[in-house]
Amino acid sequence: MDVYVMPGTSFWYLSQLFSIPLRLIMDSNRDVDSQYLAIGQRLRVPGYVTVNYQIQNGDSLWLIAQRNNLPVESLFLVNSNVNPNALQVGQTIRIPRRVTWRIVNGKQNYDYQSLMNDLWSLIAVYPFMRMTNTGDSVLGNNIPELLVGNGAKRVHYNASFHANEWITTPILMTFVNDYLLSLTNQNSIRGLSTFPYYLQAMLSVVPMVNPDGVDLVINGAPENAPWRDQVVQWNNGSTDFSNWKANINGVDLNDQFPAKWEEERDRNPKTPGPRDYGGEAPLTEPEAIAIAQLTRRRDYARVLAFHTQGQVIYWGFQNMEPPESEILVNEFSRVSGYEPVQTLDSYAGYKDWFIQDWRRPGFTVELGLGENPLPLSQFDEIYEDALGIFLAGLYM
Structure with missing residues (x-):
C-alpha cells in the first residue's frame, strides 16, 4: 500500500501506526533514505491494500476511520490530496485494509501465467519480498526467484523441475504466501513465530524451474507453435502430455x-523425449544453467528440491553429504511423516550436484503418493505434510 509522507512521518511511526515490524517497513523501502523523507514522498507499507469508498452525506474522515476501526492518521497518509475539511458527497477516497487472506489460489491448473499473476500480486502487497530473474527458458519465459529475509543463512527451495510434477509449484507458492501473511500479521504457523526466521535466514525460492514443460502438460502444445510437431513426435504421436x-x-x-x-x-534414453534423456552433455539447457548459476552465486547453506511422488526424502549422494544432513532429514521426517532415504540408484540430479560440489545438505523431497501428475484433490494433504518441512528448513 502506498502512503505519502506528512510532517512527523518516519519508518518507526508507520510501523507503530500500522502494527507492522519496523524491519519489514525498512525492507519495503530499500531505495529510500529514511533520514531524509520529503513531504509528499511515496512510501510503501506491506501487508495492506486500499479500497475505494465514496463519501456519503454526513461523512468525515474521523467518522470513516471510527467505522473501519482505523486510526484517522492512516486515512490522511493514503489520501494526501484530500482536504479533510472539504469532503464532497460522491468524492472517492481510499481506505486501508489489512490483508489477512491468501492471494495464491493453488487449487487450480497452475500454469506459468498463474504463477506470474500471483507473483506480481504478492510483490505489490509484500514489497519487502524481492523478485529476480534467474534466466530464461527455451521459449523465453523468465524463471523468477523470490527472496524473503535478511539473514546470513541462505536456504533454497525449488519446484517443478519436472513438468508433470507441477503441483509442487502451487504447494510451494502457498507456503510463501502463508509465510508473508504470518510476518505482516505477526501470527504464528504451527505455533512458531516466523519473524525470527526472517531475521536469521534468507529464503530463496524458484517456484517453477521448467515453465515451458509445465505449460505443455497443463495446456498442451498450441496449434500454431513451430515446435508442436516435434514434441508430438517425441511424445509417441500423442497430444496428451x-x-x-x-x-x-x-x-x-x-x-x-x-x-x-x-x-x-x-542407462537412459539417448534421444529427446518425455523423460529421462539427460541431453548430450551436462548443463546444456537454459533452465538447468540458470539454476546452476544461481546456486553458485547465492552460495546456499542447504537446498531442497520438491518433486512428486513417494512421500520420501532423499538426502545423500556417494557419502559426500555432511553429518548435518542426517540431523536435518530426521527433523523433516518427524514433521512430515515422510521416509528418509540416504541413497538412490540415480545420478545427475540437482541435489546430487549440490552435495558433491559444496559438501552441504541437499534434499530431494517427493511429495504425495500416486501417479503423476497428482490430482488437486490431494492438495490440502500434501500441503499439510510439506508445511513442516518448509518451516524446518528455515529454523534448523
Whole structure:
C-alpha cells in the first residue's frame, strides 16, 4: 500500500501506526533514505491494500476511520490530496485494509501465467519480498526467484523441475504466501513465530524451474507453435502430455547436472523425449544453467528440491553429504511423516550436484503418493505434510 509522507512521518511511526515490524517497513523501502523523507514522498507499507469508498452525506474522515476501526492518521497518509475539511458527497477516497487472506489460489491448473499473476500480486502487497530473474527458458519465459529475509543463512527451495510434477509449484507458492501473511500479521504457523526466521535466514525460492514443460502438460502444445510437431513426435504421436517430465527440448532437467552424469546417461534414453534423456552433455539447457548459476552465486547453506511422488526424502549422494544432513532429514521426517532415504540408484540430479560440489545438505523431497501428475484433490494433504518441512528448513 502506498502512503505519502506528512510532517512527523518516519519508518518507526508507520510501523507503530500500522502494527507492522519496523524491519519489514525498512525492507519495503530499500531505495529510500529514511533520514531524509520529503513531504509528499511515496512510501510503501506491506501487508495492506486500499479500497475505494465514496463519501456519503454526513461523512468525515474521523467518522470513516471510527467505522473501519482505523486510526484517522492512516486515512490522511493514503489520501494526501484530500482536504479533510472539504469532503464532497460522491468524492472517492481510499481506505486501508489489512490483508489477512491468501492471494495464491493453488487449487487450480497452475500454469506459468498463474504463477506470474500471483507473483506480481504478492510483490505489490509484500514489497519487502524481492523478485529476480534467474534466466530464461527455451521459449523465453523468465524463471523468477523470490527472496524473503535478511539473514546470513541462505536456504533454497525449488519446484517443478519436472513438468508433470507441477503441483509442487502451487504447494510451494502457498507456503510463501502463508509465510508473508504470518510476518505482516505477526501470527504464528504451527505455533512458531516466523519473524525470527526472517531475521536469521534468507529464503530463496524458484517456484517453477521448467515453465515451458509445465505449460505443455497443463495446456498442451498450441496449434500454431513451430515446435508442436516435434514434441508430438517425441511424445509417441500423442497430444496428451500428462506423462511429460522434460523441458520443451525433450531434456530431463534433473538429469542435467555434472554429478556422475555419464553413468546416468549410459542407462537412459539417448534421444529427446518425455523423460529421462539427460541431453548430450551436462548443463546444456537454459533452465538447468540458470539454476546452476544461481546456486553458485547465492552460495546456499542447504537446498531442497520438491518433486512428486513417494512421500520420501532423499538426502545423500556417494557419502559426500555432511553429518548435518542426517540431523536435518530426521527433523523433516518427524514433521512430515515422510521416509528418509540416504541413497538412490540415480545420478545427475540437482541435489546430487549440490552435495558433491559444496559438501552441504541437499534434499530431494517427493511429495504425495500416486501417479503423476497428482490430482488437486490431494492438495490440502500434501500441503499439510510439506508445511513442516518448509518451516524446518528455515529454523534448523
